[in-house]
Amino acid sequence: MAEITAETHQSQPRQPSPGRMPRNWSEIGSRLVPGLAVVTAMIFGAVFMVAAATDWAAARAAFSADGVGGFISEVRPGIGRAGIAYGALFEGAAGLGYVNPSSIRAETFYVTLLPLGERSLVFIPRNLIDTIVRTIPFILAGLAVALGFKCGLFNIGAEGQLYAGGLLAALIGFHPAFRGLPSLIHIPLAVAAGIAGGLLWGAIPGFLKARTGAHEVINTIMMNYIAIRLADWLIKSREPVIMLDTTASVPRTPFVAQSAMYPYLANTSLHFGLFVALAAVWLVWWFLYRTTLGFEIRTVGANPSAARYAGMSVSRSVVLAMALSGGLAGLAGAGEVLGVQHNLSPGFFAGVGFDSIAIALLAKTNPFAVVPAALLWGGLINGAGLMQVRADLSIDVVKIIQAFIVMFIAADQIVRALWRIRARRRGEEVVFARGWS
């Protein structure tokens, strides 16, 4: 018989402390999964390039003639091409290249970092600046989707919200009624209109979800169609002319007034939108983690029944999250109109809204992580042109790499298996969106 002692209770098993410091590869690796997904996708992309660049009939013939050595000699040029391609992709994206300076076009400004004989390590600032310019809408739209995820909502409607925002921003920008306003008023007005457009476009599916339970995935997709077709009609319509610039040879809106354009920074193509985007990152983080409304949105996303128990209004949070998500996408649309193109043409956003879903996933819905994820996307797209020229590979290769990245993020078990990272613990997974309800 056990002796009976009168101790204070020690019966509870000690809980393992959820690591402050990572202790082993599986813990460090878990945090690196998004990065490893990108690396894996690049490797897969390389395999794809080699496959595309190799003459397989010749390789087979060489294999039967000279064995493995012959085969390798046939495949080697393809591997070289893949190397050139990634070099060019990086040079186009980040501006850092190992090239013969005489091959750089005369009007392009560059700095030689390290002269190494015939070829040198050079830095071409313009490439990096263009990458950043392309990154700006990705940051804002990525934030938009991430904010939706935080509330357990899958906002596929960023694309439509971009158009809604872009249209209204363009309208305020070019409309004669607003011409002559000082920039200090005209820009904020156009930006506010852009936000309002996206806000409305996001709030509608949010409201439908809260009121009727209609799934936001379906309704945001439908709102995309409406926005894209609406933009088409508003811009192209000749009878009556609504937003068409009749003097232009292609369908587009008139240019926005000088007073509505985002100022450029230091005579580059880099515009004020960069600060808007970075401010939005901080603001979204602050809103989510430092305000009661953000707390409600996150709680609804993490556990809606606990949110109800705690007295929160689930429907209010859903509408608010969708509206703010749309507003951020609208801000992205406004920025592209006011900072880059200065007008809006049909098809202008061409997938930015859809790419932003991938960016939010890559960032694991963390507002700060959206910045590097967006930068990666901006870089891939901006570097693709140079890659095409140098390696004679289609720009589509970049699309394939992007698709692999998204796949590996969504199915991170693949990455974990490839890199030997142990399966995630319970509770570690991020809830992106809830099922059909």
Place this chain on the structure above:
Amino acid sequence: MAEPAATPAAEPVLEVIGITKRFPGVLANNDIHFTLTRGQIHCMLGENGAGKTTLMNIIYGLYQPDAGEIRMNGRPVMIHSANDAIRLGIGMVHQHFMLVPQLTVTENIILGNEVTQGPFLDRRKAAAQILALSERFGLEIDPEARVGELPVGARQRVEIVKALYRQASILILDEPTAVLTPQEAEDLFKVMHALVEQGVSIVFITHKLKEVLAVADQITVLRNGEVAGVVAPEEASEASLAALMVGRAVILQVEKAAAHPGEPVLSVEELRVTDERGHTAVNGISFEARAGEILGVAGVQGNGQTELVRAITGLMHPLSGRILIAGQDVSTATPRQITELGVAHIPEDREADGLVKPYPVVDNIILNSYYRPPFARGIVMNEAEAVKQATEVVERFDVRTPSIYAEVGTLSGGNKQKIIAGREFSRPIKLLVAAQPTRGLDVGSIEFIHKQIVAQRDQGVAVLLVSAELDEIMALSDRIAVMYRGQIIDVLPAAQADRETLGLLMAGVHPAQD
């Protein structure tokens, strides 16, 4: 006491030798030895988290042990899956039944093991086989009944027949009495004895001491993943078993002074509530809970207690009737309005409703007060105040957590419940609605939560305690209401309520009507 079933020279049918199972950060089973002999009822006793379920899942092939071996009839066996276990004659009745409610009893039993004639099911033959089985062991079931329409006790019999139908000679019953009235439990024990007499061996998992002493031939007590003792029921008492289970002396009685009931705080009038599928769950209930008393609501699970609690706390709106809290009609109020009237709610499903598991402890502690001073001014939250509050609650309620920033999902059940209790009790309240407040907790946490509930009562809070554990109801309540099929069948002063009377009421038998 049970009749002596096992003969002294009983042959071992199942031997567990040195089983060790490790999960990340937890040693769930450590060198466990355990022998089941033919025709024996072997009780596996232990608190939640002691490793009972892990061990049974290893025997049933759901987990693979890290070390040790399992022998059946003296020969080592490898059990890689539930299919292996079934083939070896091991049957398991899970706590949550694995039945398809839309199918009939026969269909459920033959599922995965169909009797066929050509490509067709031979229902008649199957039904005859099942009837024969049920008669042989005294398990009353109707092979043609739809499982969804059967009461819980009958569903459990279906599970047992299902195991026997698959020729199980070893039955593992996981907490089988948790869903039964005391009388239904008695019936189950009779069935168990009938099974044992015909050579079936039973592993009976439970944490209820009375049952162990009533049915066991042999008792193995687990604590923290290790065998704390193997005892015969003749040598054991409730106190000694509890001490073995917890590792220290346990006070089985809750000490409380006489109640001093005051004004009614909660009045429920002719309340009707439908459940989520639209069926009437609460069917015309009226009662009052007074300041300074604990009103216990006894009843077998699923008799409308859940819906009653959800209606009172604003999570469901009643179909008709009124709910008054401190004189205010809250029948259509929101959960927040009700909370602000001074109502604390310990929810039945703490994981789903009471906590946000991926959140740190601190966010869970301010989960329903985050929006008001001092935790927020306007919409801006004040983290320092939240941290202060969390630190205080963690200390006062003895929450064992590595830090207030640890994810709540990683804590044990007892600590989770302490966080909920700490959150609810750290603001001024008039009414406490506690639903299954100690379900699945270890003895230390149960004592702690019970003391806190009594302390609230002594401070003049009206307590509505809903529990399926009759012992808990009897230990804590000043008055006891018994719910059956959505109605309160009777309300008794605690002094007049014994197990027998309550058990009959829980089964819908009103002594006054006999």
